[in-house]
Amino acid sequence: MIHGKFTSKSPRDLFSGSKMWETALKWLENNQNNTQEGLYPLGEDGFYARIMSYSLKSRENARFEAHRHTIDLQYTISGAEGIEIAPTEALNPQNDYDEASDAEHFEKPAFPHAFVTNSTGFFTILFPEDAHMPKLDVPGVDSVVKLVIKIPSLFS
DSSP, rough: EEEEOOOTTTTGGGGGGGGHHHHHHHHHHHHHHOOOEEEEOSSSSTEEEEEEEOOOOOOOGEEEEOOEEEEEEEEEEEEEEEEEEEEEGOOBBBOOOTTTTTTTTOOOOOSSSSEEEEEEEEEEEETEEEEEEEEEEETBBOOOOOOEEETTTTTO
8 A cells, every 4th residue: 555645756756667557647647636427448458547426434334345456546636535454364355256346345353454544635556455445434524526546457
């Protein structure tokens, strides 16, 4: 997991030399204020951006998920959300992996392993081993507009 504020250098310096990451980061830079919800193909199969908005939830009403074949670059356009993160190996799988959506869910641990707040302008990069529970309540905020870029891990 990598978390930070999106600037002209970060996270670009981390992934220089990867054409797919360069495409993803350029798309993010050009669309960081776009609030038009939808799916935006970026080239290769499974390589796309999705802009969405939703209301936040309590920890009790949220779910841990992970993706075996994609990396998530999650960026907050407006609002904020909490994201709890844990290594997949530390969680009990619910054995519901769906290949079409590349998503599986996990039981919540008794206590959080890690927690980040993605506020406006912040990103979190989640690798296949990073189970994550987004949509979590943040004091003073009730919703988020975000974009998620799905980057196939085979090409990263």
